[in-house]
């Protein structure tokens with residue numbers, strides 16, 4: 559019997575429509591813009607990996623988590639870093655355990671060949687995220703996070719795996735996915751990813767949200783803050799993003815800032831006071847020169 563062609567791995571159609579994707583992501587607490595809902599739906603419908611690029615803190619990682627939560631899939635994450643290699647990404651052999659077995663059985667009657675087969679079996683394999691995602695019996699969302707931090711070689715490995723969703727372990731043979739994982743690759747664009755990888759994926763750029771969407775995100779993530787204050791918070795953050803800062807505040811920081819106001823018991827007696835903004839700017843901005851630049855631009859009083 560010929561092996562099942564890998565391309566027939568079931569493409570899990572998880573979302574019925576763009577609206578369905580938006581609604582179900584929303585139920586998990588992820589508020590998707592039109593472009594996020596559309597591209598997520600298409601990536602699923604076409605069975606293509608989703609490459610998400612954009613500045614830090616705009617909801618790239620969170621999107622993968624939300625897709626997993628919305629579809630009841632297991633999230634398997636490969637966190638990339640400089641030097642991440644095949645043995646960390648795909649699989650490695652458990653050398654310590656192999657050595658123990660060799661020591662225990664080297665005098666056994668079966669001989670070296672049997673021992674070698676034995677120690678290169680499943681029992682001694684340590685699956686890393688990519689192999690774990692391929693082998694999983696249950697539906698999986700595979701998150702390859704911050705791919706731009708990894709060396710370019712890892713892209714070659716990903717291309718192979720994302721091409722046919724199978725992995726060959728020389729000692730064990732070829733392992734093909736039964737469920738095609740929903741793959742999300744994220745990048746902060748600190749380096750260009752290869753054209754070959756881009757071609758394989760659907761591309762989604764997530765930028766800072768519109769004021770309207772950001773207000774809804776803040777209301778959801780920092781419940782209890784007065785509506786007028788939420789609007790002021792978002793207006794302030796959006797203003798700061800227009801300045802040329804080293805690190806513009808992200809959605810994560812907007813939410814932190816809103817929670818700060820809640821913690822301080824801020825009430826809606828008009829706009830945010832200049833003193834309040836000055837004293838808490840460190841929640842939004844993480845570099846002293848950014849804080850100084852913002853203080854000038856916003857005309858904040860000296861402390």
Ligand SMILES: Nc1ncnc2c1ncn2[C@@H]1O[C@H](COP(=O)(O)OP(=O)(O)O)[C@@H](O)[C@H]1O
Nearest residue numbers: 587588589614615616617618619620775809810
């Ligand atoms: N669309 C969104 N809906 C809800 N929360 C969001 C959204 N975008 C960003 N966030 C918030 O921002 C935080 C940071 O998002 P994250 O996915 O970690 O950013 P990134 O991976 O892009 O650096 C999340 O934990 C979440 O609280």
Ligand SMILES: [Mg+2]
Nearest residue numbers: 618619620703
């Ligand atoms: Mg992230």
